[in-house]
Amino acid sequence: MDRPIIDISQPLRPSLPVWPGDTPFTEERTWAYGPDCPVNVSALRLSTHSGTHADAPLHYDPAGAPIGAVDLDTYVGPARVIDLRGKGPLATPDMIAPHLDASVRRVLIRSWDLFPHDRWEEAFMAIAPDAIDLLAGRGVVLIGTDAPSIDPQDSKTMGAHLRVKAAGMHILEGLVLDDVEAGDYELIALPLKLANLDSSPVRAVLRRLPE
Numbered sequence: 001m002d003r004p005i006i007d008i009s010q011p012l013r014p015s016l017p018v019w020p021g022d023t024p025f026t027e028e029r030t031w032a033y034g035p036d037c038p039v040n041v042s043a044l045r046l047s048t049h050s051g052t053h054a055d056a057p058l059h060y061d062p063a064g065a066p067i068g069a070v071d072l073d074t075y076v077g078p079a080r081v082i083d084l085r086g087k088g089p090l091a092t093p094d095m096i097a098p099h100l101d102a103s104v105r106r107v108l109i110r111s112w113d114l115f116p117h118d119r120w121e122e123a124f125m126a127i128a129p130d131a132i133d134l135l136a137g138r139g140v141v142l143i144g145t146d147a148p149s150i151d152p153q154d155s156k157t158m159g160a161h162l163r164v165k166a167a168g169m170h171i172l173e174g175l176v177l178d179d180v181e182a183g184d185y186e187l188i189a190l191p192l193k194l195a196n197l198d199s200s201p202v203r204a205v206l207r208r209l210p211e
């Protein structure tokens with residue numbers, strides 16, 4: 001069976017919308033191909049939470065592991081995409097529970113009809129802390145979302161992140177699920193081996209599961 005790759009990652013470019021106040025994405029050419037130079041080499045500067053990314057425990061726990069030290073198995077394997085479009089600003093246990101079964105280890109939530117590639121959209125769907133508890137209780141090890149955070153933009157308590165910490169779960173944020181039907185897939189979304197940092201951009205992809 002053909003299992004084409006479905007790219008669920010944001011393009012990283014200077015116009016990338018970023019969290020208010022965070023580091024904008026910039027790029028520059030350090031060496032430019034030309035008569036005296038046989039190569040192009042560039043430099044980039046970006047927030048660790050740019051685009052589609054994986055939070056490290058260090059993001060919400062000062063003693064937490066940096067992204068370069070996380071267990072990579074979490075980011076590769078079967079994942080269930082669930083469609084919560086139009087269900088409001090907060091994903092609750094009642095919304096999520098009907099989509100789960102004992103086999104599900106990774107859950108990716110779709111909340112946008114169309115991913116807001118060209119603007120920062122602060123009215124994104126967050127995930128209720130007790131929904132994280134439900135997922136953890138069902139054996140889910142990774143929660144992903146097409147929103148830029150699992151907590152509301154104005155959160156000061158980071159309730160969902162702290163429940164993720166308590167459960168030892170992992171997080172993907174900023175996924176692009178516009179072209180993905182609800183269902184089960186193989187997820188591949190490995191973070192960079194950034195030795196000291198709180199998050200890493202990922203190239204997240206899905207494939208149909210082998211029959």
Ligand SMILES: Nc1ccccc1C(=O)C[C@H](N)C(=O)O
Nearest residue numbers: 019022047049055148149150173
């Ligand atoms: N860039 C930030 C700067 C300050 C506070 C939050 C962010 C975020 O991007 C949210 C983040 N992705 C999160 O894991 O919730």
Ligand SMILES: [Zn+2]
Nearest residue numbers: 049055173199
């Ligand atoms: Zn993040």
Ligand SMILES: [Zn+2]
Nearest residue numbers: 055149150173
């Ligand atoms: Zn986060």
